[in-house]
Amino acid sequence: MNAAASVPGQALRESDRAALRLLVGEAVRFDEPMAPKTSMRVGGSAAAYVTLGETDRLVALLKYCTQERLAWTVLGLGSNVVVKDEGFPGIIVRLQGGFTRVEVRGTTVRAGGAAPIAAVCREAAKAGLEGAEALVGIPGTIGGAVRMNAGTKVEIGELVRSVELVVAGEDVRTMTLPAFQYRSSNLDRSAVVCAAELALHAGDRQAVQARLREHIARRNATQPLELPNSGSVFRNPPDDFAARLIEASGCKGMRAGAAEVSTKHANFIVNRGGATCAEVVQLMTRVQKTVKAATGVELEPEIQIL
Numbered sequence: 001m002n003a004a005a006s007v008p009g010q011a012l013r014e015s016d017r018a019a020l021r022l023l024v025g026e027a028v029r030f031d032e033p034m035a036p037k038t039s040m041r042v043g044g045s046a047a048a049y050v051t052l053g054e055t056d057r058l059v060a061l062l063k064y065c066t067q068e069r070l071a072w073t074v075l076g077l078g079s080n081v082v083v084k085d086e087g088f089p090g091i092i093v094r095l096q097g098g099f100t101r102v103e104v105r106g107t108t109v110r111a112g113g114a115a116p117i118a119a120v121c122r123e124a125a126k127a128g129l130e131g132a133e134a135l136v137g138i139p140g141t142i143g144g145a146v147r148m149n150a151g152t153k154v155e156i157g158e159l160v161r162s163v164e165l166v167v168a169g170e171d172v173r174t175m176t177l178p179a180f181q182y183r184s185s186n187l188d189r190s191a192v193v194c195a196a197e198l199a200l201h202a203g204d205r206q207a208v209q210a211r212l213r214e215h216i217a218r219r220n221a222t223q224p225l226e227l228p229n230s231g232s233v234f235r236n237p238p239d240d241f242a243a244r245l246i247e248a249s250g251c252k253g254m255r256a257g258a259a260e261v262s263t264k265h266a267n268f269i270v271n272r273g274g275a276t277c278a279e280v281v282q283l284m285t286r287v288q289k290t291v292k293a294a295t296g297v298e299l300e301p302e303i304q305i306l
């Protein structure tokens with residue numbers, strides 16, 4: 001459904017298991033269930049799941065993936081991704097440890113690729129820096145946000161001054177002012193964001209903190225956060241809103257098994273308990289068909305199916 005969710009390649013072989021143990025030791029787990037690591041809580045296992053906190057180990061792992069032509073991807077907090085029920089046949093990498101660091105230097109915030117967006121917004125607010133408040137309720141990491149150009153009133157791309165990357169098969173490099181479009185960036189699919197520098201500006205600490213609270217309150221009031229979900233399922237078409245079209249087409253409350261179009265926010269699918277990825281995909285297809293028949297608009301998925 002979304003071709004860019006992973007770097008295509010071979011499935012993990014028996015020989016890769018031993019090689020990965022040598023390369024990253026205890027940091028690799030095999031046949032690791034992914035549902036608990038994604039916000040929709042559906043889907044199968046990763047053939048290999050590697051958690052890393054250091055750039056040199058990431059470089060080494062991605063060189064191995066490239067050499068062996070293995071399928072791999074990087075996962076942030078899994079808030080925009082659902083994993084297929086049959087699982088992911090290659091390696092899923094997750095950054096942690098040193099990659100979660102957030103540092104404020106003047107009006108610049110340097111945040112690791114695995115730093116939660118909310119933590120970055122809170123650190124910025126503590127330092128009296130404004131510009132990132134609207135992003136506080138996005139439940140992902142800086143790496144995922146840069147890849148997706150996540151945003152609401154502000155898109156993260158408007159704030160990013162530079163990113164530190166590891167492109168598979170290469171060493172670390174810095175990219176100044178990457179290009180962003182609506183919910184996408186020009187980052188190579190095989191690039192992992194290790195850190196990003198955000199340019200903010202000086203403001204009033206209390207006012208910034210009050211705005212964080214307002215943004216969180218607004219989300220709590222309008223989004224079905226009490227049930228597992230992946231945020232907006234479809235991209236907004238030009239000059240319109242996917243939620244408006246879905247609601248106008250009568251899809252609110254539509255179900256496939258335990259997957260349901262939220263009655264609170266029409267562009268959310270919620271997992272009412274025990275849903276499968278197949279049910280989520282089936283429901284997405286039904287919504288797309290219904291909206292197309294009712295309005296003529298073809299909705300494009302925003303969430304990525306891995």
Ligand SMILES: Cc1cc2nc3c(=O)[nH]c(=O)nc-3n(C[C@H](O)[C@H](O)[C@H](O)COP(=O)(O)OP(=O)(O)OC[C@H]3O[C@@H](n4cnc5c(N)ncnc54)[C@H](O)[C@@H]3O)c2cc1C
Pocket residue numbers: 004005039073074075076077078079080081095113114137138139140141142143144145146147148149150151152191192193194223225229230231232304
């Ligand atoms: C309740 C809810 C509300 C949401 N609201 C919004 C919103 O207002 N605006 C919005 O834009 N999105 C929203 N989202 C979607 C999601 O939170 C964002 O897209 C977020 O940026 C994804 O970050 P993540 O760390 O969870 O990435 P994941 O979902 O884990 O991954 C998303 C993509 O980013 C890639 N990726 C992850 N980490 C890295 C990295 N370090 N380097 C390179 N690529 C990486 C993955 O490979 C994948 O392609 C919402 C989701 C939920 C569940």
